[in-house]
Amino acid sequence: MRPNSQALKQRSLHETEREFGGTLGAVCIPVLLPLTVLFLISVSRSPEASLLQWPPVLPSTHQLWDPVALVLLLGWIALHALLYAMPLGKVSEGLTLRDGTRLKYPINGFLGLCVSGVLLILLLELGAPLGSLFELLLPLAVCAIALSFLFSIYLYIRSFWAPSHALALGGNTGNPLYDFFIGRELNPRIGNFDFKYFCELRPGLIGWVVLNLGMLMKEVELRGSPSLAMMLVNSFQLLYVADALWNEEAVLTTMDIVHDGFGFMLVFGDLAWVPFTYGLQASFLVEHPQTLSPLGSLTIIALNGIGYYIFRKSNSQKNQFRRDPTHPSVARLETIATATGKRLLVSGWWGLVRHPNYLGDLLMALAWSLPCGFSHLLPYFYVIYFTVLLIHREDRDERQCRAKYGLAWDTYCRRVPYRIFPYIY
Numbered sequence: 001m002r003p004n005s006q007a008l009k010q011r012s013l014h015e016t017e018r019e020f021g022g023t024l025g026a027v028c029i030p031v032l033l034p035l036t037v038l039f040l041i042s043v044s045r046s047p048e049a050s051l052l053q054w055p056p057v058l059p060s061t062h063q064l065w066d067p068v069a070l071v072l073l074l075g076w077i078a079l080h081a082l083l084y085a086m087p088l089g090k091v092s093e094g095l096t097l098r099d100g101t102r103l104k105y106p107i108n109g110f111l112g113l114c115v116s117g118v119l120l121i122l123l124l125e126l127g128a129p130l131g132s133l134f135e136l137l138l139p140l141a142v143c144a145i146a147l148s149f150l151f152s153i154y155l156y157i158r159s160f161w162a163p164s165h166a167l168a169l170g171g172n173t174g175n176p177l178y179d180f181f182i183g184r185e186l187n188p189r190i191g192n193f194d195f196k197y198f199c200e201l202r203p204g205l206i207g208w209v210v211l212n213l214g215m216l217m218k219e220v221e222l223r224g225s226p227s228l229a230m231m232l233v234n235s236f237q238l239l240y241v242a243d244a245l246w247n248e249e250a251v252l253t254t255m256d257i258v259h260d261g262f263g264f265m266l267v268f269g270d271l272a273w274v275p276f277t278y279g280l281q282a283s284f285l286v287e288h289p290q291t292l293s294p295l296g297s298l299t300i301i302a303l304n305g306i307g308y309y310i311f312r313k314s315n316s317q318k319n320q321f322r323r324d325p326t327h328p329s330v331a332r333l334e335t336i337a338t339a340t341g342k343r344l345l346v347s348g349w350w351g352l353v354r355h356p357n358y359l360g361d362l363l364m365a366l367a368w369s370l371p372c373g374f375s376h377l378l379p380y381f382y383v384i385y386f387t388v389l390l391i392h393r394e395d396r397d398e399r400q401c402r403a404k405y406g407l408a409w410d411t412y413c414r415r416v417p418y419r420i421f422p423y424i425y
């Protein structure tokens with residue numbers, strides 16, 4: 001073991017601050033969040049669709065298990081694993097790791113989305129009942145949750161064979177429950193197959209838009225044609241997913257890939273939470289049709305467009321700056337120096353608020369809920385959860401940046417006082 005990785009390991013074991021409520025959070029979250037997924041799906045299909053309904057809607061056992069769901073889920077993951085492993089598209093390098101090396105990642109996620117699209121069109125042509133995904137939502141979610149647990153156990157066990165420099169600093173506390181939850185190994189791989197990178201963008205994210213399409217087809221089955229509200233939700237979320245895959249390389253600089261270990265939180269987040277809760281608006285619309293006025297629709301489209309513009313421009317600006325600060329698109333921006341040698345942007349998008357990308361993402365989140373009207377709270381679950389997630393994430397990032405950049409970070413905070421919402425927060 002190299003001396004500095006030994007030192008890092010010691011630091012991690014003794015000084016790591018526990019996140020997400022520490023051990024208590026690590027015990028409660030894996031129990032509560034899977035139940036939340038099942039509860040939300042059940043509520044979205046109930047006539048009342050009320051989050052405050054008591055007694056809560058409890059699905060029966062036969063609604064929870066269907067072997068077809070297991071076959072579909074495993075087949076879906078295998079298809080994307082195959083597409084990931086095929087030598088197609090370019091290969092990019094991640095940021096430099098603690099041992100000085102850089103991992104290679106295939107950039108072919110958008111191709112995975114296109115292949116999925118073509119396969120779906122073929123299936124529709126062949127008359128496949130895509131609308132049945134509506135009935136399969138609960139069993140599919142049950143299988144995804146079970147798989148998340150099994151996969152996280154595998155990841156936890158195999159992490160004990162990883163060298164110390166390959167462990168995430170935050171997930172190496174020695175407390176098995178907490179480390180299982182946060183994730184011990186930073187980039188678990190078999191050969192060149194990177195589990196975290198694969199799960200972050202492919203089966204769950206593409207699965208989410210396929211489920212949305214299933215909800216749209218169910219609406220067609222029930223009412224003859226898709227509603228405007230359903231088409232807006234489908235298009236907005238497809239844009240979001242296509243954008244993530246088109247800009248796949250940018251994921252290599254996100255907190256999840258660079259900093260967080262791959263444990264239950266991210267496995268479950270990627271494979272179960274994203275596909276089954278991010279598209280709740282679509283499953284809600286199947287049973288609760290909404291009528292939108294032309295003005296209302298245009299306002300919602302404009303809101304999504306503004307959110308997307310802020311989200312994309314700010315993410316691209318920072319990504320470009322981190323990859324090549326001399327690039328003409330970012331070279332003229334004002335920056336401040338830090339002791340690490342890296343600079344911080346204090347003008348452009350990153351001079352407006354400290355997380356302009358979160359602001360754009362939140363505006364889009366609101367635009368995804370508005371097509372569902374104002375009669376129910378459930379379609380607003382995503383935007384409420386997402387606000388909490390991003391405020392918490394901003395706080396985590398802030399602490400990491402303060403530890404990394406010290407006084408320079410304080411200077412940045414004085415220059416750019418608002419975190420996410422200008423003049424508000």
Ligand SMILES: NC(=O)C1=CN([C@@H]2O[C@H](COP(=O)(O)OP(=O)(O)OC[C@H]3O[C@@H](n4cnc5c(N)ncnc54)[C@H](OP(=O)(O)O)[C@@H]3O)[C@@H](O)[C@H]2O)C=CC1
Pocket residue numbers: 253254255256311315318321322342343344345346350354355357358361393397400401412
């Ligand atoms: N849909 C979803 O569920 C979720 C979506 N997201 C989205 O993912 C995207 C990525 O978010 P996330 O990974 O949280 O974090 P960011 O992309 O915002 O990255 C934060 C990092 O950026 C760098 N940075 C911060 N300020 C500056 C600055 N002024 N100049 C230059 N670099 C700076 C720092 O890293 P360093 O200096 O080391 O480069 C910091 O740690 C966002 O758009 C977010 O909205 C995130 C979570 C969930």
Ligand SMILES: CC(C)CCC[C@@H](C)[C@H]1CC=C2C3=C(CC[C@@]21C)[C@@]1(C)CC[C@H](O)C(C)(C)[C@@H]1CC3
Pocket residue numbers: 033200201205240243244251254256265266268269270273274
């Ligand atoms: C289960 C818990 C409550 C929380 C789990 C959090 C995860 C669901 C999210 C953590 C960071 C994410 C990102 C995206 C999806 C959600 C998770 C995994 C992202 C892939 C969505 C698309 C974006 O364009 C992105 C910037 C690529 C996102 C990266 C972070």
